[in-house]
Every structure is written in structure tokens, then in C-alpha cells.
Amino acid sequence: MLTPSALHQLQAIVGETRVKTDADSLKTWGVDWTKHFTPAASAIVFPATTEEVQAIVRLANVEKFALVPSGGRTGLSAGAVAASGEVVISFDRMNKVLEFHAADRLVRVQAGVVTEQLQQYADEQDLYYPVDFASAGSSQIGGNIGTNAGGIKVIRYGMTRNWVLGLTVVTGKGDILRLNKGMIKNATGYDLRHLFIGAEGTLGFVTEAEIKLERKPRNLKVMVLGTPDFASVMNILSTFQAQLDLTAFEFFSELAVQCVTASGDVARPFPEATPFYALLEFEALSEAMEEQAMALFEHCVEQGWVVNGVMSQNETQLQNLWRLREDISETIAKYxxxxxxxxxxxxxxxxxxxxxxxxxxxxxxxxxxxxxxxxxxxxxxxxxxxxxxxxxxxxxxxxxxxxxxxxxxxxxxxxxxxxxxxxxxxxxxYLGYSRSPEEIAYLKAIKQVFDPNNVVNPGKIFDLDA
Amino acid sequence: MLTPSALHQLQAIVGETRVKTDADSLKTWGVDWTKHFTPAASAIVFPATTEEVQAIVRLANVEKFALVPSGGRTGLSAGAVAASGEVVISFDRMNKVLEFHAADRLVRVQAGVVTEQLQQYADEQDLYYPVDFASAGSSQIGGNIGTNAGGIKVIRYGMTRNWVLGLTVVTGKGDILRLNKGMIKNATGYDLRHLFIGAEGTLGFVTEAEIKLERKPRNLKVMVLGTPDFASVMNILSTFQAQLDLTAFEFFSELAVQCVTASGDVARPFPEATPFYALLEFEALSEAMEEQAMALFEHCVEQGWVVNGVMSQNETQLQNLWRLREDISETIAKYxxxxxxxxxxxxxxxxxxxxxxxxxxxxxxxxxxxxxxxxxxxxxxxxxxxxxxxxxxxxxxxxxxxxxxxxxxxxxxxxxxxxxxxxxxxxxxYLGYSRSPEEIAYLKAIKQVFDPNNVVNPGKIFDLDA
Structure with missing residues (x-):
């Protein structure tokens, strides 16, 4: 737990008003979207710079208190929950776009930049940040990097990892490292950047990131196809993927459609109810591609894989078809x-x-x-x-x-x-179901290299052996 | 150095004929393309399985001898040179394609598969392995992974790292780890796969890899453009990249063209000699794209960035234009x-x-x-x-x-x-010019986690502190 002396020192680092200990704040910043754990943070601190984060981490090593990183708090695995008296580092004030290199399509941002804010910034440069998911309006880049966030465009653009060309981190020991510095090619020893991506803040905290942007997609088309069984969904995938570069390929079951359409805001894509649905998206870079997509659709119907289907003819239709997939989480929440x-x-x-x-x-x-x-x-x-x-x-x-x-x-x-x-x-x-005992032993040993006093997000991913 | 007892045990692991100690073999498998170091290997072993590699690494830990991994021996930084009496593990016998998952476009290969062999295997599945470079005919996948090989298609397809969805490794301690198992999405703790990619065999040896394949590029077109100065090369890059998805963008200087054309096999792309040349490649997915490329070319000429240029009209022309770039290394070798x-x-x-x-x-x-x-x-x-x-x-x-x-x-x-x-x-x-002292200290600590006895490729990337 946090001593009064440590609290004073935290205030000295970030300023008195940037350390919150009121019950409301502890509850708000002490949790993510997971609801199984009771928040029990000792304090919330709001640093503004990498150096302030470093000072906090060093203090934690000296005063022996634990730290939990907090971004947009949209996590679904309690990676950012302070349930054991930890001090929470919120990145809410570190929300600035710092630098843009047009020739590299590279933007340097602070960890607290919200995903949607980055998407909009990219849009203003006539570029595109392709990592997208339902919580993009709240989630922060630092959190996305901590979990290597995926989402709905992975089939074409990959995970968050693919877009991170550089990281500034403060390790659990309190060192500031600038990893890879935005380069595409850099073969100078172990790529620690990739070790921090997906580490859920257990090796240290990401404070800044160099993010690659992409050209904007053009003339996106969405198809929603109703299928008689799950095998057909797989056949549709391989049929379309062989001919077109898909930007998304999602599926959902009839019960999902019932939940989403029950709200009254979203209509069924076509009258027939089918056991499963495939939603696919692609760039129609030419009329020929659109015709090709229609030919593939007809082939799927002939094969009996598709009962009925629609293709978006404009942006509004595209958005409405996407809602069939994107509104699922929200509409099933009441169950x-x-x-x-x-x-x-x-x-x-x-x-x-x-x-x-x-x-x-x-x-x-x-x-x-x-x-x-x-x-x-x-x-x-x-x-x-x-x-x-x-x-x-x-x-x-x-x-x-x-x-x-x-x-x-x-x-x-x-x-x-x-x-x-x-x-x-x-x-x-359940980690042992995906990682072997030998692997987990290496994970723990690596944690100890970067965080020997176990101060950064302890008790997440694994517990260190006593 | 290797004791007679250790040599016998090596023979027991892989078979007597699979351990070579004759002078010719020691010289052949003891080096890569770097010529600054004198080969001084103690023995060359040729394992056939991951388990044999594990047994060799465990023996090295017990008998205290050092191991150097050897793939296609095309390295240019002496990462695979045995200059200090090491035992060389050659992956030449581990050259099999093991498994193919069509729906995933995923192939599992042994580390000794040659890059070109993988490219051909992909081609037979009507797919494409996009990592390509001049030494693809000799380099092995294991070596590509060890250095995170790049090459000529990185602008579109990224480095080797982007195509590795799983690795089987034997760590310096002698553990077999199966890392990520071919999955696109897997957020279960630190991604050790990415730590091994680019580690040059200093944490352990890659024995198998799951590699993602891509759809084949269609109707590739190459342009070679002569420019009056280097700034024009950059302007051409940004102009074309804003409109087309480039699959390559290379540059070379007039002296390079002189060297390549001096051999008599390759012709100048056009009569004018210019200080610099840009070579760009793109998929012309429609006639409109080809027209767009021509319009961009004309724009570059109008701006004074391009003096003259050509676009390939068929596969032979495309190959010939590529030779202007790809033959440079070979033709300057005599200098x-x-x-x-x-x-x-x-x-x-x-x-x-x-x-x-x-x-x-x-x-x-x-x-x-x-x-x-x-x-x-x-x-x-x-x-x-x-x-x-x-x-x-x-x-x-x-x-x-x-x-x-x-x-x-x-x-x-x-x-x-x-x-x-x-x-x-x-x-x-020179490592300190790209990585900070703090970073290098972490690299060394990670090395010690995976290889506490310093048996796998010691003295590469950095020297451990005595």
C-alpha cells in the first residue's frame, strides 16, 4: 500500500492536482470493462511526459508500491484493473500527436491518444489508420499496443503490431528506451519493440509510439450473404479470397441478427433467415472488380452455399450492413x-x-x-x-x-x-492451455529482467513464483 | 574446443557420417559470404530433426562447447562464421516442406528449406512467398528468420517477420518451444516468436517455421526513370505512392548502371545517362491503373523530375529492367x-x-x-x-x-x-551507434535467460561481459 510519504512524492512529480484519491476517481480509473473484480486503487496519477512516468516508476521501485497502467479502460480481461491497492497511472493527459513525417507516412503519438483521434488525424493527412474495432472511440493507443489489439480489418491490415514502427517505453526498472525509432528496416539485435507489444504493461509502460499510416481504402463494398450451414461460410471465404483482396471477412449466427434487429434500428439484410451469415468487404478498384464480385456471388448461390445476399450500393448502405456485425456486442449485453x-x-x-x-x-x-x-x-x-x-x-x-x-x-x-x-x-x-510450462518459465524470467521488483502491473498474465 | 568424447557423442546423436571434420568441410561450412574472418570450426554436424538439434544443444551445455548455426551461408555480417573452434550445426538436411493448410494459406517448413524452394512451393499452390532478394537461390528460411531478411519487395510486403506465423525453436538451454503455432491472433503473453526473429541464432536455433503465403501478384509492371538529382527520386516516390500500391521502389546511381551494362548482357533502359535512376513496380489490376501510371510519369516529366523513362510491356522486358538493379552487387564485386x-x-x-x-x-x-x-x-x-x-x-x-x-x-x-x-x-x-547502453544491457540479460552457458552462437551481435 501507498505510504503518506510516497503519496507526497507522487504529488511532487506530477503536481498536487494530478494525483487523485477520492472514492469516485479510484472507482473510475481503477477498472476496465471487465466487471468481475472490485476496484481497490490507492491513487490515480496523471503524468504528462515520459520523464514523469519514469520518475513514478523509479519511486515505485524505491517505495515498493505496485503500478497499473490505465488507458481507455475498454479492456475485457482485467489487464488494467487495480484490485490490490495499486497506484494507477492514467495516460489521459498524454494525448498529443507529436510529429508527422509525410514521406514515411509516419506519425509519432503519445500513449494516451484515443484510437479514433488517430484515425481522424490520419484522415486529415489523406491517410488511414486501419486498426479498428467497436471501442475505437475510447480505447487509447497505449492500451492497443499493450494487448496488440486486432479488430475487424485484420485480414487485410494485420494486428496493431504491424503498424508500430517505434516505441518509447519506461521499463519496470525505470529505464527509458527508444525502440526501433520508426524504421522499417533495422537488423541490430533483438527487437524489444515486439516484446513490449502485447505485454499488457507487465514489462514497463509505453509512453510514445511511432505509427505507420496507410493510403485510404477506395470505393469499399460490403456484401452480406445468408448461408445454410457453417461449412458454406468457409467455402465463401476461400472462393472470394482467391480472387479479391478482402478488407474484412466476418461471420455471425441467426441469433445475433435477431438480437441486433430486435432493437428496431437495423433491418434484416434480406427476408430469409439463415443459420449463418458472412459479411465481406473489399475495395472495388475498378468496375471489373465489382463485376467479378457479383460473379463470385452467383457461383456461391449455384453451389448452394448462399441462400440470398446483398451488396452495398452507397456509403449509407455499407454502414447499415456493418451494423449487423458491429452492434452485436452492445445488443447482447442485456443478456x-x-x-x-x-x-x-x-x-x-x-x-x-x-x-x-x-x-x-x-x-x-x-x-x-x-x-x-x-x-x-x-x-x-x-x-x-x-x-x-x-x-x-x-x-x-x-x-x-x-x-x-x-x-x-x-x-x-x-x-x-x-x-x-x-x-x-x-x-x-488458463494460460497453460495455450503456452507450455517451458514457455511460461521464459515469460517469467523475461519479466524479471525488465521488472526485478515486480512493480509494473504485477499479477497480470501470470503470477511470479513466490 | 571439442573433446574426442564430445565428438563421439555428436556422432551418436546424428550418425557417424553426419559429422564432418575434414579440412574442406570445415572451410566450406565454417563461413558465410563475409570474407574478413578465417574459418576455424571444430566439426560440422548435420541433424535431421528438432530432437537431434535439441540433443546437440544439450550436449554442448554439458560438454561446454560452442555452436554456430549454418544455413545457406549467404550472410554478409559473419553471423554464421565459426572463427573460434565452434561446432557448426548445418540445416542442409532439414530441407522439407512438412504441411500445408490451404484455407490458412499456411505452410510449415523445416529451417533448411531454401528461399527459392519455398517460392516454388508457393507457386505450385497458386500462391506467393513475397520475401525475395538476390541470394534467394541459396539462402535458407532459418537464416532469413535469424536476420529478419528484407529484400526488394518490403515496401509492399514487409520483412520476413511479417510472414512468420509460428516457430519451433531449440533454446540455448535446450528446451523445445513451439511459438504461436501459425495463428494470426494470439494475445497470450509475450510473443517470443518475434524475439527469435532477427536474433541471429544467439538465443537458440529455429528448426521449423509456419509461413504465411499470399495471393500471386497480377500483371506486374516495372518502370525505370532517369532523374537529374536525388531530390527528384524522392518526389517520384511520393507522387506514385499516393496513387498506386507499389510492390517495389528502388534507386541506383549512374555508376551502378555503368557497372551493370559494362558486362554487355544488360542494355541501358534509354540513351540518356542521368545521375540517378528510380525503378518502381506495381500491379496493373486494370487498364485504368496502367493509364494512371502513365499520367503520373508525364506529371513527373513536366515537373522536371524525370529526364526519360520506360515501362515494361511484357515479362521479358520486366526481367531485363530488374537486372539493372539486381545485377549491381555481382558486377561491382570485382572492384x-x-x-x-x-x-x-x-x-x-x-x-x-x-x-x-x-x-x-x-x-x-x-x-x-x-x-x-x-x-x-x-x-x-x-x-x-x-x-x-x-x-x-x-x-x-x-x-x-x-x-x-x-x-x-x-x-x-x-x-x-x-x-x-x-x-x-x-x-x-558499432552496435552502440544504433542501440543505447541501456538497451544493450537488456539484450545481454535476455541472452542469459535463454542461453545461460553461452553456447549458441556466442560472440555474435555483442560480447557478454566477462
Whole structure:
């Protein structure tokens, strides 16, 4: 816990008004979107510079208190939750775009820049930041880097990792490192930048990043296709991917469409209800490409893989079709879903889904399951809905049991127990299903290299051996 | 050095005929393309499986001998040279394609698969492996991963790193780790895969890799444009990049063209000799794109950035235009060039080149300099040619002096002293120009986590403190 002396020293570093200890602040900045843990932060500090972050980390090493990084607090694995009296470092004040190099399409930003703010900045330069997901309006770049955020455009543009050409970090020991400095090519020893990406703040804190931007996509078209079974979704993927550079390939089940359309804001794409839907997006760089897409659609219909489908004819239609996919999380929230974010090789998805469906159906025949996900990346979101007659605690307790079987299945298929949400605290007990004991031993040894006193985000991803 | 007992144990692991100690073999497998070091290997072993590699590494830990990995031996920084009595592990027998997942466009290969072999395998699946460079006919995937090889298509497809979705490695301690298992999305703690990519075998040895393939490029077109000055090269880059997705953007100087055309096999692209040339490549996915490229070309001529230029009309012309760039290394070899492989941000290239030119001109007015490189990635190859009247030793001694000034300039521009060739032994004394003392201390600490007895490729990248 934080001593009064340490608190004074924190105030000396960032200024008295930039350390908050009132109950409201502790509650607000002490958690992310995960609701399983009770916030119990000791203080929230709001540094403005890398040097202030360094001073805080050094103080933590001397005074032996723990630090939790806090960005947009949209995490889904409790990676940014302060549940054990930690001091929270909020990056809310480090929200500036620092530098832009046009010839490199490279922008240097502070860690607290919001994803949407970066997207807009790119747009103003007539460029594009392609990492996008539902929480882009709140999530911060530092948090995206900490979890190597993915989202809906990964099939074309890759994960956050692909866009990070440089990082400034403060390590757990309190060193400032400038990693890779924005270069595309740099073969001078181990690339520590990639070690920090996805480390969830357990090796140190990202304070600045050099981010590559891309040319804007042109004339995007979205198709939503209704399919009779899941195998057809896979056939549609391989058919279209062989001919077109897809910028997205998503899928969702009929129950997801029912949830989204029930709100009344979004219409069904076509009258027929089908068990599954594929949403695909591509750049129609020429009329020929649009015609090619229509020919592929017709081929899929002839093969019996598609029952009906639509293609957007303008930007409004495109946005409305996307809502069928993007509104799922929000509209199922009222059913208190138990969420899993898992991935396997694309070729293993059909067998994997069948196995998981069998587990859920056998154990909980009265549970509704909403499937959706980034199928073009092998990333599935499994959402088990709470039956109305079950209490929240009973429901989560039952889900914990099924969890083990889900993760055993993930392991059987050489998959990941967390595709894009990170490990944090919620997946920590299950890390061994995706990483071997030897690997985990190396992770812990690396943590000790960068953070020998275990002050930066301790107890996330794994617990160090006593 | 290797004891007779250790030699017998090596023979027991891989079979007697798979350990070579004759002088010819020691000389052949003891070096890469770097010629500054005298090979002095103790033995060459040829394992066939990951388990055999593990047994060798474990033996090295017990018997205290050092190991050097050996792939296609095309390295340019002595990363695979055995100059101190090491045992060389050759991956020549681990040359099999193991598995292919069509839906994932994913291939699993052994480390000894030759780059060109992988390119051909991809071609047979109607797919494409986009990492390409002059030594693709000899270099092995394991070596490419060890140095994070780049090459001529980085502007569109990125480095080797971008295509590695999984690695099987044997660490310096002798553990087998399967890292990331081919997944696109996997947020389960530190991504050790990326730590091994570019580590030059100093943390352990890559034995297998899961490699992502891409759709084949269609209707590639190459333009070669003659420019009056270097600033025009940069203007051409930004003009074309704003409109087209370039698959390559290279530059070279007039002296390079003179060397290549002197052989008589390759013709000048057009009659005019100009100080610099830009070579750009793009996919003409439609006739409109080809017209757009012509319009951009005309715009560049109007602006005075281009004196003359050509565009390939068929595959033969495309190959011939590429030879103007790809034959440079080979044709300047007879001038015993002193090579540097450096990178800076693209926006800093013009000032950087001017500084380097001034240094070379001032110190060595009689030295010829051939510039070429992957300008679209900020990667420059500086080649100083040996004057005929200077001995090789005198010449290299003089270059060592200029080296220091070149690297000071790299540091001034926040650049890299090795863009794509690695550090090995040749760049080891200069690592501090690209990485800070704090960073280097972390590199060494990480080395000790994976290789506490310093048996895998010791003395490469850095020397551990005594």
C-alpha cells in the first residue's frame, strides 16, 4: 500500500492536482470493462511526459508500491484493473500527436491518444489508420499496443503490431528506451519493440509510439450473404479470397441478427433467415472488380452455399450492413453474456465449432449461444447468454465449468485462449492451455529482467513464483 | 574446443557420417559470404530433426562447447562464421516442406528449406512467398528468420517477420518451444516468436517455421526513370505512392548502371545517362491503373523530375529492367567494394545521403561510390569501390576509418547501422551507434535467460561481459 510519504512524492512529480484519491476517481480509473473484480486503487496519477512516468516508476521501485497502467479502460480481461491497492497511472493527459513525417507516412503519438483521434488525424493527412474495432472511440493507443489489439480489418491490415514502427517505453526498472525509432528496416539485435507489444504493461509502460499510416481504402463494398450451414461460410471465404483482396471477412449466427434487429434500428439484410451469415468487404478498384464480385456471388448461390445476399450500393448502405456485425456486442449485453475470445487455424474452425457446440449443448441445453467473429483470421467470439431465470452468480459459476472444457478443446486444436483481448487476470488461470510450462518459465524470467521488483502491473498474465 | 568424447557423442546423436571434420568441410561450412574472418570450426554436424538439434544443444551445455548455426551461408555480417573452434550445426538436411493448410494459406517448413524452394512451393499452390532478394537461390528460411531478411519487395510486403506465423525453436538451454503455432491472433503473453526473429541464432536455433503465403501478384509492371538529382527520386516516390500500391521502389546511381551494362548482357533502359535512376513496380489490376501510371510519369516529366523513362510491356522486358538493379552487387564485386547497409527514415534520406557523400568525398576524393538501395524503405546500400592501385588491406584499413564517420552520421539521423544484414561480427563494434547502453544491457540479460552457458552462437551481435 501507498505510504503518506510516497503519496507526497507522487504529488511532487506530477503536481498536487494530478494525483487523485477520492472514492469516485479510484472507482473510475481503477477498472476496465471487465466487471468481475472490485476496484481497490490507492491513487490515480496523471503524468504528462515520459520523464514523469519514469520518475513514478523509479519511486515505485524505491517505495515498493505496485503500478497499473490505465488507458481507455475498454479492456475485457482485467489487464488494467487495480484490485490490490495499486497506484494507477492514467495516460489521459498524454494525448498529443507529436510529429508527422509525410514521406514515411509516419506519425509519432503519445500513449494516451484515443484510437479514433488517430484515425481522424490520419484522415486529415489523406491517410488511414486501419486498426479498428467497436471501442475505437475510447480505447487509447497505449492500451492497443499493450494487448496488440486486432479488430475487424485484420485480414487485410494485420494486428496493431504491424503498424508500430517505434516505441518509447519506461521499463519496470525505470529505464527509458527508444525502440526501433520508426524504421522499417533495422537488423541490430533483438527487437524489444515486439516484446513490449502485447505485454499488457507487465514489462514497463509505453509512453510514445511511432505509427505507420496507410493510403485510404477506395470505393469499399460490403456484401452480406445468408448461408445454410457453417461449412458454406468457409467455402465463401476461400472462393472470394482467391480472387479479391478482402478488407474484412466476418461471420455471425441467426441469433445475433435477431438480437441486433430486435432493437428496431437495423433491418434484416434480406427476408430469409439463415443459420449463418458472412459479411465481406473489399475495395472495388475498378468496375471489373465489382463485376467479378457479383460473379463470385452467383457461383456461391449455384453451389448452394448462399441462400440470398446483398451488396452495398452507397456509403449509407455499407454502414447499415456493418451494423449487423458491429452492434452485436452492445445488443447482447442485456443478456449478460459469458464471452470467450478464442482462435484456431482457419482450416480447423469447422471441426472446432462443432466440438464447442456439442459441449455447450450437452452441458447446458437451455443456454443460448451467439457465435460471431473474425472468421478470416480464425478468431471466434463465443457468447453464452444468461437464461432469464438464472441469477448472475449461478450463471457465471456454470460458465466457469464449461470454460475448462472450451479451453481443453482450444488446446486440442493448438489454438489460443485469448485471440485479441489479452490475458490480464480473467484468463490467467488458463494460460497453460495455450503456452507450455517451458514457455511460461521464459515469460517469467523475461519479466524479471525488465521488472526485478515486480512493480509494473504485477499479477497480470501470470503470477511470479513466490 | 571439442573433446574426442564430445565428438563421439555428436556422432551418436546424428550418425557417424553426419559429422564432418575434414579440412574442406570445415572451410566450406565454417563461413558465410563475409570474407574478413578465417574459418576455424571444430566439426560440422548435420541433424535431421528438432530432437537431434535439441540433443546437440544439450550436449554442448554439458560438454561446454560452442555452436554456430549454418544455413545457406549467404550472410554478409559473419553471423554464421565459426572463427573460434565452434561446432557448426548445418540445416542442409532439414530441407522439407512438412504441411500445408490451404484455407490458412499456411505452410510449415523445416529451417533448411531454401528461399527459392519455398517460392516454388508457393507457386505450385497458386500462391506467393513475397520475401525475395538476390541470394534467394541459396539462402535458407532459418537464416532469413535469424536476420529478419528484407529484400526488394518490403515496401509492399514487409520483412520476413511479417510472414512468420509460428516457430519451433531449440533454446540455448535446450528446451523445445513451439511459438504461436501459425495463428494470426494470439494475445497470450509475450510473443517470443518475434524475439527469435532477427536474433541471429544467439538465443537458440529455429528448426521449423509456419509461413504465411499470399495471393500471386497480377500483371506486374516495372518502370525505370532517369532523374537529374536525388531530390527528384524522392518526389517520384511520393507522387506514385499516393496513387498506386507499389510492390517495389528502388534507386541506383549512374555508376551502378555503368557497372551493370559494362558486362554487355544488360542494355541501358534509354540513351540518356542521368545521375540517378528510380525503378518502381506495381500491379496493373486494370487498364485504368496502367493509364494512371502513365499520367503520373508525364506529371513527373513536366515537373522536371524525370529526364526519360520506360515501362515494361511484357515479362521479358520486366526481367531485363530488374537486372539493372539486381545485377549491381555481382558486377561491382570485382572492384572489392566496401559495403554498408544502413537505414534512416525516408524523409531524412536526402540530407543523410548529402552528409555521407561529403564525408567520402572529403576523406577519399579518389574513391568511387556506388549508391543503390530500397529507397521506399529508407534502406541504402553504400558501396565504396577499391581504386585499382590500392592493396585490399590498405583499402579496408582506410574504409574502417570512414566507417566511424558513417556510423556517427547514422546515429545523428536516428538510423540503423544494419538495415537487413544483421550485426554478426562485422557490425558488433558499432552496435552502440544504433542501440543505447541501456538497451544493450537488456539484450545481454535476455541472452542469459535463454542461453545461460553461452553456447549458441556466442560472440555474435555483442560480447557478454566477462
Amino acid at each position: 449478460t453474456p459469458y464471452k470467450n475470445d478464442i482462435s484456431v487455424l482457419i482450416s480447423r474452425v469447422p471441426a472446432f465449432i462443432a466440438d464447442i457446440d456439442a459441449i455447450v449443448t450437452e452441458n447446458y441445453p437451455d443456454f443460448d449461444v451467439v457465435w460471431f467473429g473474425h472468421i478470416g483470421d480464425g478468431n471466434l467470439h463465443l457468447n453464452i447468454l444468461k437464461p432469464a431465470d438464472l441469477s448472475k452468480d449461478e450463471f457465471f459459476a456454470k460458465c466457469q465449468v464449461v470454460n475448462k472444457q472450451v479451453f481443453e478443446t482450444v488446446q486440442k486444436y493448438d489454438g489460443s485462449i485469448s485471440a485479441e483481448h489479452g490475458v490480464g487476470m480473467t484468463k490467467k488461470p | 572489392t567494394p566496401y559495403k554498408n547497409d544502413i537505414s534512416v527514415l525516408i524523409s531524412r534520406v536526402p540530407a543523410f545521403i548529402a552528409d555521407i557523400d561529403a564525408i567520402v568525398t572529403e576523406n577519399y576524393p579518389d574513391f568511387d561510390v556506388v549508391w543503390f538501395g530500397h529507397i521506399g524503405d529508407g534502406n541504402l546500400h553504400l558501396n565504396i569501390l577499391k581504386p585499382a592501385d590500392l592493396s585490399k588491406d590498405e583499402f579496408f584499413a582506410k574504409c574502417q576509418v570512414v566507417n566511424k564517420q558513417v556510423f556517427e552520421t547514422v546515429q545523428k539521423y536516428d538510423g540503423s547501422i544494419s538495415a537487413e544484414h544483421g550485426v554478426g561480427m562485422t557490425k558488433k563494434p
